[in-house]
Amino acid sequence: MRGKATPRTTVRRVPGRGAHDPESIDALIDEALICHLGFTEDSVPYVIPTIHARLGDTIYFHGSPASRALRRSGGAEVCLTVTLLDGLVLARSAFHHSMNYRSVMVLGRAREVTDAEEKLCALRAIVNHVCPGRWDEARRPNLKEFTKTLVVALPLEEASLKTRSGPPVDEDQDLARDVWAGVLPLEMVARPPVPDDLMMTDTHVPDYLHWTRPAERLSDLAD
């Protein structure tokens, strides 16, 4: 059942920064463009960046069947972490410097998606996650491409959210120090699209290229 902490996902260090409600977790997973996937091979941990998409209580990622990460992930314990950086927190003391961020950690056993219908839905979700509606415009995978793509599913059963927001928290005796303190907000933005040189010049520029921030992009996704 979702929404509960497990011994592995209990946020121990600063409990007030942790949460397990599915709504907050889903929203962060949907907002992030990439995640970091951790897996173990010969007792060595590996962490690779990858793109993902969520459908209900399942998170999907994909890649080449030749990918070590993907091959290892099917059936194995993995950790998928999604992090968005929101700002630098500048305190009056070096010790209390921090960052504002939101991060979700998902633990679980991944499985290779072998059902063709589920696999196609996952691929559509991954393409549309980045550019809502793109799946209906691009050429869909042919059988060869479909076979050459490995899709892995991870249930969202064991997940935790950790966040920090707001101003710095300084020691009382430091408050009068003459040093700037506060937050420098950070944000991922899109720059003007760069058309492929080989493209026909009168091609329609799709609306999803005009997003300026993930939050606005998300409202499109909800349609």
Added chain:
Amino acid sequence: MRGKATPRTTVRRVPGRGAHDPESIDALIDEALICHLGFTEDSVPYVIPTIHARLGDTIYFHGSPASRALRRSGGAEVCLTVTLLDGLVLARSAFHHSMNYRSVMVLGRAREVTDAEEKLCALRAIVNHVCPGRWDEARRPNLKEFTKTLVVALPLEEASLKTRSGPPVDEDQDLARDVWAGVLPLEMVARPPVPDDLMMTDTHVPDYLHWTRPAERLSDLAD
């Protein structure tokens, strides 16, 4: 010796996207504000976001001595991955969609930093990595704070860089399709600083709050 591929860091899938030269690896580590640290506990991989700094051929990260990640990292095999997302790559076919990115993966055995001088240098590097010069303005750690901070070092001996850049690569037979193709560049930017309510109003606003992109910030770091 740095700059060589090992069996663990050879980029196998798309060899043209891989590199091992220390200059490129160092530049990416320096540009990134956070990284993802992978470690293993009871055969389960964990991935957590953390901030870092590089000094020469060593990468440092820090946290509370109570942190599970930090406690586990000292003396253990870890994987530290740094990823910067540069753009969305929109191809004419769903299959050839991609992202432009730069990512460094560092493998190795981490060690807790116990030498006080090295620990202080690492903490200074971590603070200055995010805001160049900040260490000289903020109050430095007192003995209690210094003791309450665990610093871990990871040698940069075994590291690989993986990148994708440039336009989409489509199948020839898809080039004439009437669908927008190209790159949507993405960039992390800083918004106007938000001063702490408790700060004195005439406090000097430091130059490092005016950065607009990591590349410009980096030139400051080189001073």
